[in-house]
Amino acid sequence: MTFIPHGDHLIAGKRVGSEVRFSSAPATGDAFDFSSGSPELVDQACAAAHAAFPGFASTSREERAALLNAIADEIDARGDQITEIGCAETGLPAARLQGERGRTTGQLRLFASHILAGDYLDRRHDEALPERQPLPRPDLRMMQRPVGPVAVFGASNFPLAFSTAGGDTAAALAAGCPVVVKGHGAHPGTGEVVGEAIVAALEKLGMEAGIFSLVQGGTRAVGEALVTDPRIKAVGFTGSLGGGRALFNLCASRPEPIPFFGELGSVNPMFVLPKAAAARGAALGTGWAESLTMGVGQFCTNPGIAIVLDGPDADAFVQAATDGLKSVSDQTMLTDGMADAYRDGARRVSEGAGVRSLLTTACEGRNAAPYLFQVSADDWLGNEELSEEVFGPLGLVIRVKDIAQMKVLAESFKGQLTATMQMDDGDINLARDLLPVLERMAGRVLANGFPTGVEVCDAMVHGGPYPASTNFGATSVGTLSIRRFLRPVCYQNLPEALLPDDLVKS
Template identity: 45%
Template sequence: MPIAHIQGKQLIGADGSATNADTFVATDPATQAVLDPPFHEASSEEIDRAMTLASESADVFSNTSYETRAKLLEAIADGLMDAGQDLLDRCHAETALPMNRLQGERARTVNQTRLFAEMIREGSWVEAKIDHGDADRSPAPKPDVRSMLISIGPVVVFGASNFPLAISVAGTDTTTALAAGCPVVCKAHPAHPGTCEMIGKIICDAVKATGLPAGIFSLLQGQSHQVGHSLVEHPATAAVAFTGSIAGGRALFDTANRRPNPIPVYAEMGSINPVFVLPGAIAERAEQIAQAFIGSLTMGVGQFCTNPGLILIPSGDQGDQLVQSIAQHAAAAAPGTMLHSGIHDAFTKGVARIKDTDGVQLLSQAKGPREQACCTIAVTDFAVLQRERSLLEELFGPCSTIVRYENANQMIEVAQALEGQLTATLHGSDSELSEHQPLIRSLQQKVGRLIFNGFPTGIEVCHAMVHGGPYPATSDAHFTSIGPAAIKRFTRPLCFQDFPNDYLPAELQDANPRGIMRMVNGVFTRDQ
């Protein structure tokens, strides 16, 4: 879709709408040039219309075949590729992300959408369970009990700033909600509204092509927080998915819990993703660790939720060698343009706060233009970290603090002081893992993903992936926001007791007509 076709309107089902005179514009982060066209702020009437359409289409959509939903997702994937260079060009103009990154992100988005289609078509994701009744059981007959996951209703999705393709309008939240049979109303991110509109139109076209009700997808624009809160407050909203700051996620969470009927908010928020370097790893590969650490820290100008913002390195000569190597790689790292001025301003203030902290030394800072973010490394020791807990707060961008530790007990104390994290990383030898089990056990209570001899940036989209963690990494540590298991956020279990076989969903009927994996009397099987 050529950029000239972007209209700056809401997409409400199959219709464009612009009833609010208030508008905003996107800007190029690299040049600050204003990008056409202006975008209309969603009005309260438009919000209500989108949610009402979603609610009216929910029953029909939830009862569509899995094959139809799979074809919808495949049509979205095809549309993302058919959009060609126009989509990437607009996304680059609104985010300053390099073209090779956007090409890779689109490939990830397309691949994960097709993966979800395969999962839906196979069908075992509904977690069907059957416990046969026994009328002769004594002292009381046993009822026939069967259960499976069903869709929960309209989902509000907030697009993320740092992944304009993979965690935005056509990202995991939208595709897993659609896969579950839930209508989606997406709140476009105001930093890349044109990209959002282009993708929104791709989804609308896919909905039409598969013959589904137009109301199962709408896209609303808006800079004001009120648009988001109104969506969360709407009585038709059944769940919310959000990726962003702790403040933003918590505000939506609180709004959802003030409703007469509270709803779940699945918010992926803040994390510093600590890295613990054990002595054996330094002896084996200090230079490789330093190079890979800076590569992870500066990936995407540090604008990843899995960015390693804290690294613990032992004191002593070997640790000194690693610190020096990290400083050298940091000084040589290229600066980069951040996604928008708000993120850049927050990063600049955060670096200044760390620099001014008593007992913290700014070890290395790459050189670059003032309007760009430069890789920054600070260093301190365990005693200062104990006193200055602000060093354990997330700073979104290419900045990390080195903490020098004296012994294993200090590492454990740091682990215990952490808030919930998406990830934690250990670098060491196999034998060192056996020596540091108390540290590993402490970290297991704090994170969603524990990494050995790697770095947290780069998330494999697969069935076993967990992208989540205890609060404030996420608002609910029971779920992942990446990978096929993310569909569970938009479902709930429903139990049928003593229902006639012919009136049960196909997934629970005795003959197992869909051939899915089920638990029957406690045993997993695909048999009838």
């Protein structure tokens, strides 16, 4: 039976409709009407989250772990519905949606295990030294505590793993923070099903309904109302540089500024070092083409720029990449707006001084096909626009004159999510020189791989200096991401009867 969404918001466990509605724009199948968000609905959701915070913050780690596992179970129970409407809304294949659902439930269960272990609390205890001279030392205990209600903005390119119950929501709930989600208009039906799963898990465990709300659609005023609401204490965002920076500025200008954890954009440069290019330049070109076109290039870690030393080895790399991209047919992008922006970005790159088109395509509507360009390092360094992200399967090869210019080029990049070195043993000295630059540039540095694909685990960092993200000390993937929604509290000379259980048990 075809799934038909009810189209309402989910405010503290209740379905709430709106007079103003919007229609979805699916890649296939029927469109559905959904209630459109408003500042008034944001106020209701934030009020419920604020009321729920004291109780939720005082829950045990065991209780929150049970909630995370229950949400994962409820999502899996709705797997067929999620795949059906998710494929229709986004144009993504069923296998991709099923895999992303596994990642979404997997990270919920990972956070459940992580908080049960307790290491994230960073508990510390300096015992009192009453006899110390010239002054005694009081008894001091410290641990991490939840910051308060968190706003989460659903991402367009990951309707599950970075959206309603994605990494930001999982980390916030694990920390003990209620969540208000601003659903993405590209996949409202998918967000509704996942939201219903969270509501069902809360009901099953008898937990406060205000711990979670989902506000669908709405104008820019809805997002602005959410990040400026004084009851919201932190924001998680994945999206465009322009939209993210505007929200970041609003968070910073509040009477009480709050942290805005935004992932905004990255070109993820790949440096093909000389010995690797000589030994396997063609194979690297083929692999790069495959990485560029994975998911129609709609991954934030898409390696959009390749840097290679000019010469015959660069020719082999470029030819293999061109051949690989030529074999890729048109694919459906997530939204019409993304497809338009992709074509605009390709046009902007093609008009850059010194840019040569190696592969041009004629893609229309919501479809996208690969583009490939190349440019000299001199011309690239003279045109800052060429360093801006084009979201889609577009590649730009930068040819450098020599090793010295490769180092200059590396220094010129803005903040990135990833930076990659394709290298062989003979490239070690050059790689050693580049590594400090890449460490300052990116949150994740790779050797001999491609950055598309982000492992959800303890050691992962998915973030980087601006404009890759707005807080270079944080990650939006992996267990370390919980630290975004915690703050340290020191307890001085408090009797054990007043201390949090986790400090007494430590």
